Amino acid sequence: INRKELLISESAKMDLMQLDMELIGNLERYAEQVEDKVAKLQRIVQELRQPLEAAKGKEEEYLGNPLHSFPLIRHMYQDWRYIEEFMNKTVGEEQIDFLRKKLPELPWQADTEEATVDMIRMAETYGAKPWEMAQGLIDNVAFNTTLSALDCFEIAKMYFKWGYFVEAHHWLVNTKSLLYTEYSASYEVLGLNEKDVALLQARCLMELDLKKEAKDVLLAHPELAENSTNLLNQFEAIPYRAVDSSLFLTEDYKRLCRSSFSPKPSRLHCRYNSTTSPFLILAPLKMEEISLEPYIVVYHDILPDKDIMQLIILAEPQLKETKVFKKHGATRASEHTSLGTFLPFKDMDPSGEPLLDRLTQRMRDITGIKLSDRYNFIKYGFGAHYSSHYDYFNASNSDTEGRGDRIATVIFYLNDAPFGGATVFPRLNIKIPAERGKVLFWYNMNGETHHVDPNTLHAACPVIYGSKLAMAAWIHEWEDVHPTHIPRKINK
Numbered sequence: 001i002n003r004k005e006l007l008i009s010e011s012a013k014m015d016l017m018q019l020d021m022e023l024i025g026n027l028e029r030y031a032e033q034v035e036d037k038v039a040k041l042q043r044i045v046q047e048l049r050q051p052l053e054a055a056k057g058k059e060e061e062y063l064g065n066p067l068h069s070f071p072l073i074r075h076m077y078q079d080w081r082y083i084e085e086f087m088n089k090t091v092g093e094e095q096i097d098f099l100r101k102k103l104p105e106l107p108w109q110a111d112t113e114e115a116t117v118d119m120i121r122m123a124e125t126y127g128a129k130p131w132e133m134a135q136g137l138i139d140n141v142a143f144n145t146t147l148s149a150l151d152c153f154e155i156a157k158m159y160f161k162w163g164y165f166v167e168a169h170h171w172l173v174n175t176k177s178l179l180y181t182e183y184s185a186s187y188e189v190l191g192l193n194e195k196d197v198a199l200l201q202a203r204c205l206m207e208l209d210l211k212k213e214a215k216d217v218l219l220a221h222p223e224l225a226e227n228s229t230n231l232l233n234q235f236e237a238i239p240y241r242a243v244d245s246s247l248f249l250t251e252d253y254k255r256l257c258r259s260s261f262s263p264k265p266s267r268l269h270c271r272y273n274s275t276t277s278p279f280l281i282l283a284p285l286k287m288e289e290i291s292l293e294p295y296i297v298v299y300h301d302i303l304p305d306k307d308i309m310q311l312i313i314l315a316e317p318q319l320k321e322t323k324v325f326k327k328h329g330a331t332r333a334s335e336h337t338s339l340g341t342f343l344p345f346k347d348m349d350p351s352g353e354p355l356l357d358r359l360t361q362r363m364r365d366i367t368g369i370k371l372s373d374r375y376n377f378i379k380y381g382f383g384a385h386y387s388s389h390y391d392y393f394n395a396s397n398s399d400t401e402g403r404g405d406r407i408a409t410v411i412f413y414l415n416d417a418p419f420g421g422a423t424v425f426p427r428l429n430i431k432i433p434a435e436r437g438k439v440l441f442w443y444n445m446n447g448e449t450h451h452v453d454p455n456t457l458h459a460a461c462p463v464i465y466g467s468k469l470a471m472a473a474w475i476h477e478w479e480d481v482h483p484t485h486i487p488r489k490i491n492k
């Protein structure tokens with residue numbers, strides 16, 4: 001398994017499940033071996049006890065019989081030595097070894113942290129309450145799964161780390177109620193105990209200035225009650241120093257992503273564009289103008305199913321992690337969690353070239369301008385997102401050299417992402433649901449002045465269920481742009 005792909009690639013997760021199954025089987029064999037030893041020990045206990053039980057109350061008479069005293073002496077001399085040996089013998093060493101060897105292949109702490117951040121991003125973006133999330137309910141999508149007390153505790157700890165004490169406290173309350181209601185014999189083994197939960201809960205309450213409540217939590221716990229005053233004083237003396245969260249979700253982003261926000265039917269009507277290319281006079285185009293400044297338009301039904309299928313077949317085997325990290329002050333935030341690949345790629349199936357050429361030509365017919373040489377195929381799985389960003393660089397770099405900045409963006413939607421996954425423009429109150437066959441096009445820069453337009457800030461909402469397949473491509477300023485085809489300020 002490529003570690004980094006653990007969170008997003010389905011095949012990596014499949015491998016992980018396979019390994020989990022193997023480890024469970026191994027643990028079961030271990031338990032059988034231990035059981036076997038226990039069964040033997042219990043049988044021996046019973047056998048050894050029998051003669052003594054028989055002698056109870058008539059010990060002298062019993063020992064007078066050499067047929068009794070001989071076995072006693074022999075047994076005492078011999079058997080206990082063997083029993084000691086047997087007791088000492090470890091069982092299931094093979095299984096312990098197997099587990100030890102597999103440990104390095106298991107997810108690491110960083111993987112768990114990232115997965116926890118993804119869960120929190122889902123909860124925050126879609127406004128899912130801890131108990132809803134624990135029941136598998138996110139933004140009105142019901143999953144057939146639940147979170148355990150251990151899962152909830154992890155989320156609580158992450159919130160605490162960031163100094164989100166109210167949220168941490170909610171998740172701790174949830175952890176507690178799961179601790180009590182669930183069959184929890186295994187929690188002790190798995191390192192979760194009520195004491196730790198209560199301690200963190202008291203700490204949260206102190207940070208929230210709820211001293212009395214904090215004390216009550218400690219008093220309710222037998223191991224903490226005695227020490228409660230001390231603990232509270234300690235908490236008070238050293239206030240917790242929170243670590244910056246790496247979420248950076250704006251209210252507008254959250255509002256737009258939620259299913260409670262449905263895109264307004266655009267007041268601008270669909271029209272048939274037959275101006276950019278003679279080709280389109282014959283085949284008019286269904287276009288939906290979403291905004292005039294910046295110019296944003298959605299084209300419907302211009303990607304045939306056959307092409308979509310072929311694109312997916314081409315790209316799937318090539319998908320790699322495309323995580324983009326951006327520095328936000330002192331922390332590195334994962335901006336973008338998805339799998340991706342550029343098309344074309346080296347040694348691509350030759351049938352891909354004509355397909356991509358056809359797409360480029362199609363977009364040129366439609367928009368009047370030529371897309372860059374490469375398409376960026378993206379696959380977002382559960383929780384995968386792209387946080388708010390601009391597509392322009394507004395700086396010179398290797399991408400802009402000789403061809404200018406990304407003046408326009410095209411997004412092809414290659415499947416339906418019915419739950420989450422919309423593209424949103426938080427500053428424009430615009431939401432484009434990810435629907436198969438649609439093409440979204442917009443200008444990042446003013447068509448005349450080439451000034452970058454900060455209102456083009458956009459993002460991809462986290463995917464709640466299934467995956468989202470899309471393809472992005474960019475048009476650069478000086479790259480075969482036919483200025484007559486750039487819409488002028490239409491609304492004047």
Ligand SMILES: O=C(O)CCC(=O)C(=O)O
Pocket residue numbers: 376378386391411421422423458459460470472
């Ligand atoms: O997937 C989306 O909806 C947006 C992707 C995007 O903004 C990008 O690739 O730059």
Ligand SMILES: [Fe+2]
Pocket residue numbers: 389390391458
């Ligand atoms: Fe973008």
